[in-house]
Amino acid sequence: MPITKTAVLLLGFLLMALVAATSRASLTFSAGIENSQWYLSSSIFECSLTHNIPRYGRAVFFHEAGENLQFYLSTPRNPMRKGQAALVLEAPTWRPGSMVTDLGYVAVAQQTRPISVGQSKASQMMDSLLQGMMPTFTRRARFGDETIRVEVSSINFSQYYEDYLTCVAGLLPVNFRQVERTAVFFKVDEAVLSDSDIQALEKVILYVKADPSVTAIFVDGHTDVTGRRIYNRRLSKDRAEAVTDYLITAGISPEVITTRYHGERYPVVDNRKPESLARNRRTTVRLERGTKPPKVDDSVLDITEEGSF
Structure with a gap:
């Protein structure tokens, strides 16, 4: 039976479709049943649950003291194209038939x-892992037309979850960045700590006592421009x-x-604006790590006669 021109064209279209489908095949990064592991790292400063993904990198749930839960993917070479990746919660291949939950899109950076992933979606991902589901990120490849899938396995996740919760319960209420620079403010002509000042200082004290790497604390007093210089x-x-x-x-x-x-020197706002003067009536507390406090020249700190100004 002779092959018609229509049949040739149809065969050509089928071949083109096959090539296109092949070029759009997916590349999946996932830990199989035999090598899916989770690791817990815990301290009073941070808690993390880490999952190694073969040939890709790591999936990490990270909870720092004073901050909300976060999730991130870490890889030495990102195979995904910059843009938006779809995030879904789906069942692994050995649990077919479960419903897929769509969590929307998340940004992909190079x-x-x-x-x-922020707290809300990270919490949903964590809950789904406890239920045996698999958070999956899907995005076009950085180079080429194939689809990249990164799967987070639930296998062995639950055995570390209780220890993770214990770690989170023991976190400090603040982290270093939050207390590294603290300012307390004063009323006009006063040097009395208010209740809010004491609350701020208590956070500094709590952190310093917990972190031996803090080796220097600088306390600097300031005033606004009102009043004579020697008084300030x-x-x-x-x-x-x-x-x-x-x-x-x-x-x-x-x-x-x-x-x-320092008196009125080093204002943080323009002293010519009366409505802003309150921000200059302050004492700042600055923490440093890994250094020793420099020797202070007492002559710099002496109160001198007004005629010296």
């Missing part, structure tokens, strides 16, 4: 942590010493504290 210098000294005394009374070693006072 970096070693190409995908980061004395007032800034009183404000700085009020904070220093509170830290020492709470158990912070005076050896790590450097106390300084």
Whole structure:
């Protein structure tokens, strides 16, 4: 039976469709049943649950002190194209028939942590893993037309979950970034700590006592521009010493504290704007890690006669 021109064209179209389908095949990164592992890292500063994904990198649930739960993918070479990846919760191949939950899209960046997920979706992902589901990210390949799939396996996840919850319960209420620089503010002509000031300082004290890498604390007193310079210098000294005394009374070693006072110098806002002066009536507390407090020249801190200004 002779082959008609129509049949030739149809065969050509079928071949083209086959080639196109092949070029759009998916490449899946996933840990199989035999090598799916989770690892817990815990401290009072952070808790993390890490899952190794062969040939890809890591999937990490990360909860830092003072912050919300986050999830991220880490890879030395991101195979996904920059843009938006679809995130779904689906059943593994050995559990067919379960419903797929669509969590929407997440951003893909060209970096070693190409995908980061915030608290809400990260919590849903964690809950789904406890139910044996598999969070999956899908995105076009960075180079080529194939689809990239990254699957997060639920196997062995539940055995670390209780320990993870225990770790989270023991986290500090703040992290270093949140207390690295703290400002307490004062009323006009006063050097008395308010309740809110004390609450802020208590967070600093709690963190410093927990983190031995904090080796220097700088306390700097300031005033606004109202008043005479010698008076402002004395007032800034009183404000700085009020904070220093509170830290020492709470158990912070005076050896790590450097106390300084500057009067109206170094304003954070323009002193010519009366409505902003309150922000200059402050004492700042700055923490440093891994360094020793520099030796302080006492002559710099002395209250001098007004004629010296």
